[in-house]
Structures are given as structure tokens and as C-alpha cells.
Amino acid sequence: MRKAQQKAGLTVTVQPDPEQLYASRKAVHNKRIDGPFRRFKWLVMFVTLAIYYGTPWIRWDRGPYAPDQAVLVDLAHRRFYMFGIEIWPHEFYFVAGLLIMAGIGLFLVTSAVGRAWCGYACPQTVWTDLFQHVDRFVDGDRNARMRLDAAPWTWGKVLRRAFKWLIYLTIAFWTGGAWIMYFADAPTLVHDFWRGEAAPVAYITVAVLTLTTFTLGGFMREQVCIYMCPWPRIQTALMDEKSLLVTYKDWRGEPRGSLKKAEKSPGEYGDCIDCQQCVAVCPTGWDIRKGPDISCITCALCIDACDRVMKDIGRPRGLIDYATLEDCKAEAAGEPPRPPWKTLLRPRTIAYFLIWGSIGMGLLFMLGVRSHTDLTVSPDRNPPYMLLSDGSIRNSYTLRLRNMESRPREMEVALEGLPGGLMWSDTIAREDAARTQVFTVPADATLPVRAYVMAPADTGATEFTFRLTSLDEQRESDSVVTGFTAPGEQ
Amino acid sequence: MENKRIDEATGTETVGHEWDGIEELNTPLPRWWLWTFYLTIIFAIGYVIAYPAIPMVSKATEGMLGWSSRGQLADEMTAADLARQDFREQLAVTDLNKMTADPQLLQQAVAGGAAAFKVNCVQCHGSGAAGVQDLGYPNLNDDDWLWGGDIESIHYSITYGIRQPEDNDMRQSIMPTFDGALDSEQINAVVDHVLSLSGKAEINPQGEQLFADNCAACHGPDGTGMRIFGAPNLADAIWLRGDRREAISSQILHPKMGAMPAWKDRLDPVTIKMLAAYVHSLGGGEETVVPVEEPAADAQGAAEGGADSDGPA
Secondary structure, eight states, rough: HHHHHHHTTOOOOOOOOOOOOOOOOOOOOOOOOOOOHHHHHHHHHHHHHHHHHGGGGOOOOOOOSSSOOOOOETTTTTTEEETTTTEOOOTHHHHHHHHHHHHHHHHHHHHSSSSSSIIIIOHHHHHHHHHHHHHHHHOOSSHHHHHHHHHHOOHHHHHHHHHHHHHHHHHHHHHHHHHHHHGSOHHHHHHHTTTOOOOOOHHHHHHHHHHHHIIIIIIIIIIEEEEEEEHHHHHHHOOOSSEEEEEEEEHOOOOOHHHHHHHHHHSSSOOOOOOOOHHHHHOOOOOOGGGOTTTOOOOOOHHHHHHHHHHTEEEEOOOOEEEEEHHHHHHHHTTTOHHHHHHHHHHHHHHHHHHHHHHHHHHHHHHHOOOEEEEEEEOOSSSOOEEETSSOOEEEEEEEEOOOSSSEEEEEEEEESSTOEEEEEEOOOOGOBBBBEEEEETEEEEEEEEEEEEEOOOOOSSEEEEEEEEEEEEOOEEEEEEOOOOOOOO | EEEEEBBBOOBBBEEEEEEETTTEEOOOOHHHHHHHHHHHHHHHHHHHHHHSSSSSSBOOOOTTTOOOHHHHHHHHHHHHHHTTHHHHHHHHHGGGGGGOOOOOHHHHHHHHHHHHHHHHHHHHHHSOOOEEETBBBBBBBSSOOOOOOOHHHHHHHHHHSSSTOOOSSSSSOOOOOOTTTBBBHHHHHHHHHHHHTTSSSSSOOOHHHHHHTTHHHHHHTTTTOOOGGBBBOOOOOOOOTTTSSHHHHHHHSSOOOOOOOOEEETSSHHHHHHHHHHTTTTOOBOOOOTTTTTHHHHHHHHHHHHHHOOOOO
């Protein structure tokens, strides 16, 4: 091109380089820290991982007709089991309700305690934390890891990296492996999985989740929170001056100065000695002293770090602390601190809690009163009716008798209305035609019945009712109004 | 073009056109795009070698892999047949009357029959198997059967057909024409009698006598028909060709008789069995009358099978 330009004899004005919009990632080597928040994080991590890995192994006796796994999404049989609750596909609104509760629950948590979900319970946070502990276990703490990162690729480094990635891969594999346990009987699936007899989708799922866990937890880490996850961006819209944030109290800390400087000129410097410990322990590499940011997942490890430093140098704790913007303003103005419950109990948190709670109560109520029987009727449309040799008129219907109990039940189907009408079915002979028929519906199943309804010759087109009643102590009942078609008016 | 120049802002060459002062930059393709493009060319060459591609005079080049859409269809059909192999073999050796004793087998047979019915039978009997009223295509859902409604009779009708001179085993009967044999007054009297059998007209003694002399041999003294001849029941509410006076007198003067192809050479025995099971399941199927010499145990078995999943008798 340069040649072409010279040939054409053109003068080229070279533009100055535009501002770089892309910054490459700086690896985060967060330092080990101990403190109340770190210990709380350990606890949350232990509990959430135990729930995730352990839940599929809890057994729950449902009798001989249903699986005995406490939590099971049985896609093949279209059932969702959760302890004492069994959900059929037509009751999917329960799942929708749970998802709505989860969504509003996030709003509630955000308005009450800020980004607590991000800081403690989010799977990305928990697994990132886990992988960072692996880093620490294999490569040592912050300084050792930074040195190793910068070091040339020697055999030692290669071996160390291979060992670390092997641990990553093992964790990732177990994570993917645990996921599929929710979709089939766990002990059977483990057995089939290792014998190579499980469904291909099981292997594909494990492979995909292993890969994503390995990548997202092992390498992408805080970039997921900062660039990929939509939730922090929605959260910024939910935050106000009453939201709980991890805050660096700059009116107390600034200007920063080392202990030596502070000794030389007392009174000139704030409490922050610029030791960089808050940055060193941060799992996302943020400097909290720059203020709140999307990078700050409010895991509070910097609070632990700063408190420890303050204790060592004999200054009061809480230079970095959980506080709302309002609290900060008041504190900077020298007002006494407000009790924490005032932060929690505000109209907004109460409103979210009421909405969240009423949806939950509504779901529980519906779960309590839902019927375990159901009847659907679809009349044959081709032919709509037919004459029988004695002149009477026959209509055909497909009935579906649903039994949601995990035991077979006797159910009675009765005709209401339709004078002179009689019913028989594909399993009941016409000689036994009657106004009520009893069917045995298998456990946890829907029984399709071809029902034939016959009415005398002079019957016109009319409506009547099929009534289903369970013949047990519940006496559950359902009815469907349907049409009886007859010759005559069209 | 001579107007090519280097754009100052981007350092990219223009294509040389200019419209009202608007120029177009000759931005090169991104590398990855270019390489993808070359890869598609390489893929296309491989594809042309491996698969049928270039049209020749009578057909296209065949390709190294020997693939053809016909072959693929044949493979898929074979695979589908293989998947049904067990069921078909089982059905092939199952006695017609024992079929109803195995609900699972029967269910599959009925489903298969329904599919075959949709291809072969709906042209006359309709997609709901309700026939065509007044035109002589019988309704297969009801309890009125010309040649018998038990599964064996239905199977026989399908296998050998009705009034199709292809086979000695076909169902055959002829209703003679009475044009000339009876005068119009006599025919009116017979029509009166036939209608009176189902209470649609007054009793006509002349017609009763004429019916006994001319019609009772096939239709029976009480007009309830005779299945061995396919003679319809005239005393019931179902009229294959209508219950108007003109329709009945026309049947006496110039009888129309239904015909159905024999299916034994067009369909395989298993499909015919499935069709019989389907037609029998439509709600009017009757139980096979067990011959007297059969042992009692078998009779009981058949009866139980019937009660299990049979249509109403």
C-alpha cells in the first residue's frame, strides 16, 4: 500500500493512535487473609457446596410407585420431585413461581444487604474462591504466585501448572458430574456412568459443565462478574444512598501516609497508611479506596485485611466497613452511627419482603389445596355421532383420568344430565353399559379411556357432564361439561 | 480507476468512485473471513468428489461415497422395519382371536392398523371410518355389519374383498333385479313392508306376502338380513343407501351392491391383521362366536381376552 501511495504521489497524514479501549487482564493473585468475614465466607462456601454435591444423594421414601430420590428432575417421566412435593408438567406454574421468588429474593437481598449474593453465595464467587485456594495450595501465597507467573517456563513450572490444572479439572469434573445427578437416580447413574452405559446426554452435559467450570472458575474468574454477568448491571439500578456497600471512609483515611510520614508530621495524615493490603486480598483486584465499582462484589475481605492492620498499628477498626452512603455522610458530619436494623427495615425492603412472602404463601396454599385427580374430555369429531342399529345415537369421547397419588386408585366416572344416556368403554362391554363406570387408574399416571355414550333415538344435541370421583377417603372430584352431538339441527 | 486515493482519516485506499462527494473505502476482507472463504472452496471440492454433484446427460455424477437420497430413504425404511421387527413377528404368529388377549400387542396392532387405514381405506370409508351415508360405503364404527363384525370376519373381508372377481374366496352375492318381475304397485307394497319392519310405515299384508315369496330367502323372514350373503338387516335403523321410499324402490328395481378390493396381494398379512384389529376396535367390533367343538378352556380364554380390551360385542 505504501508503494501504491508513493506511486500515486499522495501525501498521507498519519493520525495519532486512538485511545486504547482494550486493556488486557491483570492476573489477580489475592493474598490469604483471616477474619470474621473470611470465616463467614468459608461457612457459606462449605454449606453451598455441600448442598450442591450432597442433595441428589438424599433419599426420600415415596412408596413403591415413585423414585426415592429427594430432589429429582425426571425429564423422561415429566415429573419434578422435591422432598414431599411432586410437580407434574401442567403445574409448571409452581416452578415459575419459585423462579419469580428467586428473582424478587435477589431484589430483596440487594435492597437489604447490597451485593451479598455476589459476595458470598453466587456459584461463580464460590467456585472462584475454591480455585483461588487451589492456587494458594499449589503455588503458595500472593508473592510466590506473582513470582511464578513472571518466571520463565522451566520444567518445574510446567509440572506445577500441570498439577494445578489437573486439580482444576478434577473439581470441574465433579461439578459437572454432580449436576447430572439431579436428573436421574444418583446411585444408578454413577454406576452406569462409569460403565459407559449412561445416556449420551449425560456425558455431553458433564463434558460441557466440566469445560465451563474449568474455564470460568480457573481462568475467567472476576471477568465473569465484571464483563459477562448482567446482574451487577441490574444491581446498579437497584442501589441508592440507603444500600449497604463496602466503603472506604475517605474522610478518615485521607490523605494517606505511611507510619513514618505520620510520625514526622502528626496530624497531617489520615488513618490509611497506604499498605495496599485491601488491594492484595481482593479476589477481583479492585482498589476499594477508589470507591464503589462494579468490580466490588462486597465480599468484605478488605474489611478483614484493613481491620487487622488497624489493630496492629493501634487505630480503631472500620476504616473500610459495610456502610450505606447515608451512614457515611452522617458519620463524616460527626453524627452518632445509626443502629443496623434501621438500614434493614425500610419501606423498600419491607415491600419486597411482603411481595416475596405473599408469593411464597400463595404457592404453599395452592400446593396444599391442589387436587390429585383430574379429568379431561375430548369428544370425537370424526364422526361426530353415529346411529346404532336400534336407532339410538352414539358419541365417542377420549377421557383422560389423572391420578397424582403414588398408589393406584379406583375412580368412578358418572354421567350427569343426558336422560337415558348410558356409557361403556373400550374395556367395558356394551352389555355392561351404565350411567356410572369404575376404572382403576395406575399410580402416578394418566389413564386414557375410550368412552362410548349412547342416548335414545329422540335425543337432540345437548350438553351433559362427566363427573370423576375418586373412590377413597379423599373423595376428590372433577367434572367436565361436554356436548352430545345428534342428527337434526346442524 | 484514476480517482483512487488514500483516505486521510483511515489510511485506506478508496475504490475510485465518487457520488456527490461520497467515496467508498476499499477495506480489505478480514483475514479470518478470507480464510473461511478458502476453506469453503476446499470443502466444496471435497464435497463434489464425495457426493453426487455435477449434472450429466442422464444423471448426475455419483460421488465416491455412493450416497443417494433414495438409498438413504431405503436405509431409513429398513431401520424402521427392523425396529418393528419383533412386534411384526409376534403379530404374524399370533392367532387373530388371541390378539385381544395381549393388550400391548393389541395396542400396537391398532395403532399400526390406524396408519394403514389412513393410506388404504379412507378413500371410501372416510378418515373417521364413518363411511358415506346413503352412498353405500358402510360406517365401520357402528354395530351393524353386512358380512360380520367379529375380528375373523373383518379379517376375511379385508383379505379377499367383496364382489371383486379375482379370487374364488371373495365374498360374493347378488341381489336380483325385480324390474319386470314385480309391477309398480307390488314394489310399493314391498317398500311399505320393508319400512314397517322398523316402524316407519303401516303394515301392508300384500307387501308381507311378496317379501316372504321374493326376499325372505336372503333377508330372512323377519327382514333381519343374513350375513353369509351380506344381505343387510332391513329391520334396524341403519340404511346403507337411505330410508327414503325412492331409495328403497330403486334398490329393488336396480340393486346397487357394494364392492371392495381384495387386499391380500396388495398388503402383507401382518398389515391386514393390524387393519382388522383397528376396524374391530372402533366401537362396534363383535366377539368371535366360538365353535362348539372347541374346548371350554379356550372359549373362556377368548371371552376373557374380549372383556379385557375388546370392543363391545
